Amino acid sequence: MDLRLLDEAATADERDAVDSLLGTPESGWDGGTRQDSDLRYARGGHTARDRRDLLLPALHAVNDRVGWISRGALNHICRRLTVPPAEAYAVASFYAMFALHERPRRVVHLCTDIACAAAGSDGLRERLAARLGPPGTGSGDAPAAWHESPCLGMCERAPAALALQAGAPARFAVAAPATPGGLDALAEGGPGGRGADGDRPSPASDHPTTFHPGPPPGASPEPGPAAAVPDAGSPDHVLLRRIGRVDPLSLDDYRSAGGYAALREALRLGPAGVIREVTDSGLVGRGGAAFPTGRKWNATAQQPDAPHYLVCNADESEPGTFKDRVIMEGDPFSLVEAMTIAGYAIGARTGYLYIRGEYPRALLHLENAVSLARERGLLGPDVMGSGFSFDIEIRRGAGAYICGEETAIFGSIEGQRGEPRTKPPFPVEKGLFGKPTAVNNVETLVNVLPVLLMGGPAYAAVGTAGSTGPKLFCLSGAVRRPGLYELPFGATLGDLVEAAGGPHEGRSLRAVLLGGAAGTFVRPDELDIPLTFEGARAAGASLGSGVVLVLDDTADLPAILARVAAFFRDESCGQCVPCRVGTVRQEESLLRLRSGASPAAEVPLLREVGRAMRDASICGLGQTAWNAVESAIDRLGLYSADDPAAPDPAPGGTATPAPGDRAATEEAR
Template identity: 65%
Template sequence: MDLRFGDSKPTDEERAAVDALLGPPESSWEGADRSDADLRWARGGRAARDRRDLLLPGLHALNDRVGWISEGGLDYLCRRLTVPPSEAYGVATFYAMFSVRPRPATVLHVCTDLACAAAGAPKLCEAAEARLGPGSGVKVERAPCLGLCERAPAALVIRAGESARPAFEDEVRSGPKGGPGAQLPGNGFEKGRRGRRTAVCAPATPDTAVQAATTPENAPEEPAAALAVPQAPDPRLLLLGRVGTVDPAGLDDYRAHGGYTALRRAFALGPAGVIREVTDSGLLGRGGAAFPTGRKWQATASQPDHPHYLVCNADESEPGTFKDRVLMEGDPYALVEAMTVAAYATGARHGYLYLRGEYPRALVRMEHAITQARARGLLGDDILGQGFSFDLEIRRGAGAYICGEETALFNSIEGFRGEPRSKPPFPVEKGLFGRPTVANNVETLVNVLPILTLGAQAYAAIGTGASTGPKLFCVSGSVARPGIYELPFGATLGELLTLAGVRDGLRAVLLGGAAGGFVRPDELDIPLTFEGTREAGTTLGSGVVMAFDDTVPLPRLLLRIAEFFRDESCGQCVPCRVGTVRQEEALHRIAARTGADAAADITLLREVGRAMRDASICGLGQTAWNAVESAIDRLGAYE
């Protein structure tokens, strides 16, 4: 292994940031002062290599403290972990939230994706850039979807630097002894041990965005998660019933509203009984692939190789998707309980929650829930006196849509570039760290709780025969009441849009997000099921429903989708790496032309789209052409 460290030295801040994560270095081989003992033997190499998975947290530590990752800081982190700097540089440059070039400590990320673009994000960016000039100490960056589509246009402020942990955070992480913990802060301003401060501004105006960027502590108060659920509070909802009703910081409040009933029943059934219940319920994965959850759990549990791992994919980055954020902000203990049930059923003793880097409130809420559950004997050794041990930790993503693909997510956790792996072997055989791994998203896991409390038969009676249970839909765009809606499978698209208050002049509806497809206003009778959308020639995906009226320029919307896939392609395989660029180039050429003038480029688009769909390694390239194809064929976008 050729390390090839440079001559650059870390600053005191960078050294302190890394040491706070890894502890002080033990020898000069790791960056400490040289001693005579270090000339006789090298220490820490193998142990350091075993900590390769701390590379991503280390990059976060540097970026959070300084605002960017310098050569000296990167070299010091690489010495501590015995990682070649070239590899670490490849990882650092893979993620949109990191920078390897100097930039101001404060960055204003303005979402320019579909819902925000339709709500005026380009003008918001221009106004913010005009008011925050070079001397302001703030950098304005155009960002992909921030997961705040119900409050478009959205902005996120991140300010780097060391800051003392505030009193509320100490209370939130420990809570009164034997009590439910302190109330969590209600606004979007968060600060703490990572040294960064964040403020969410949504819906944003030039005034509020500039205020949040210059004085994040005075940012407008962020609405409660319940406001993203127009149906709340409604205890009849199976997945969202506690949002807006239960204190998200209160473990006792959660238990008073049915919390940990499912885990107790799981212990009564045993691992095989839990898997049988999940299988009989007909639960399909809610992340878009719709794979039978019980079959995945059974395949992982039956593997003789140990240890087994559990991974919760909370890196929802599909434009228009924000359901997992609302669940984690409004009902965090439900996810902790659901992960514990999944781990018990599959024989996992350690779990990872891979959380979007753009979700500061969800991060604080989940950290608090994990800490409280651990303190009360609901995580760790001998949970509820049943002899079962399980613990979990949070790993923050850093802005990479491709990490929503499960094997890319494994690579990210392990400290490598988030590039998908070829299959087989499948994750249930060789997943995280080469061990059997079950990976589910937040919504899928939370569905396990009503399966165990109601029973598989009662759960399967909800919805349709092939699509059972309730489904969460993320509705945004040209509607009066955007937000998360919980409906049983089988409700029609028109019924959902009626609940959300669709506006006059509806032009198109995008199902499944950027990787989905458009449908016309006369197709609102499509049943919202996996099989119903498939028969209609579209996809349900993760439950994104974005409505666009006739004020939204469709060609510009398609161009933004193409830009998104070009930016988010990991570049590993040629069909996707080249195809997404060619797709964007063709859409640029025909943006101002229609009819016969665009025919040649439309033919080219079809050829490129087929190549991406047939030959790409993962779902990103395979679906990058879907929305454009549906807009051409169903909406006549360029006629």
């Protein structure tokens, strides 16, 4: 294959970043020094192409080292992996966190999504623009560049900002809740991150750093994961029981708190026994689609094609969602143990943990957990002396919400653009690398631990008949104690809002967005909705992944809807016309309404565009992009006064289920 490589050469820093990941090149054919023998025969073609899945890590290596990806660096990556430059450019340009033009080494990401916007991120955005110029600009001489970011997964401490500093090693810092002084420190101070050796992270109290006004940068540690759990240490917790009580960096602490008892039980039961317990438990996917986990695992295990793969979808990017982050930061060994059990059940020897790029602290904790588990024989060729072989590879996303869709995540891991695939075939038949694959999100997997420790029937007795076990809810917005709450299925929306202290004094509820940007608005008189999949469906709403955003009487609903529309427009992969065009037209119409356009003209257009996206889009992103807008019009009465097609605002109506793992999964079967 003629690669038509570029003329530009990589710098020494860029070459070192790539070669540190891929190893030293062996010949001129794969990026090394050309030798006389290279003129006689070619080496490395098929071998190099088999490593195409390392394209995304290689792009990260360069971006982390120098802050952007030059044509010379791209050329070196392409030569090392035998990837055509056009394809590598298509992949690099797909992700928002990669820069293909020179910029400062420090980049500040300010969240402007719905939870942070409601908490006042607009004023912070103006401050950054005044100090650093328009978003996305900045030369190599500027102290920092900045970007308006979708949800950073720190909604309980909104507004939030994240600073990334390129170097060896790359470093990061967080300001949450962000203040003007905190933003100044992010733009000019020295964020922490990895330990000095760049390997094992330093103690949790040392990183990442939250900069507060007054103290110098680095003086105040960021609150740990327990700060995201207002009732941390509650005896009723099952999934969160170790958060704040166990050192997330210590395998010994984890084992002393009951860790790896579930894996021992799994090895005693055997793969079929594990699947039977998970099936009997009634556990369903916690990403929104609510597909039975036992059925998915059994279907994967029975496929004759080999090898089988497990993919943990830790790319939670739904605005308002942060439950997986809290687990990965505060109890990372539980996820490693749960993935090992899942791999054992489905007959997989390799599991891929795909984590979003905006979670640097969670990444460090997981890298540490995987490394220690491997050292202790809890991962590798002989797990716990059982003869079972399983290992975990971590893949980092780079700012693409669509990669949370269960088939788009395959493309991203494989080194392709993260675009959804049509189904069938389903992932259990042909998934990652074309092989049978089970995809589960973080919360689903960690639920497997209590299933095995309690037994399937005992777990099924918790919650309701249709929604069993405990559920994590991400509560943010206008409440006194935002954070992550664990409740058994069956509690009402009102119970959850009351547990968070209700609205602030002197304020009243305006609406609740249930299920995130792909979810539905409900009114204050609908707080008796049961927080179960079947209860939400019966009320014409969607539970989604457990996002609950509370809005009080100060909320600017038209602005929130416009931000939701902008989110879907930005995050559409552009592969299918209904979503690519529909998300743009939806945003344009909502902006015209904010500017005073007549609802009589705009709302029928919105309905037509929304129906087209729902009926014809390839994946759950386009299919649910209209949900929040529709519910605001039909349930809250927004813009409906002059809309002849609008029903009376009342409970009920229709709602498309939110996408599982942020996309419709095998539930479509």
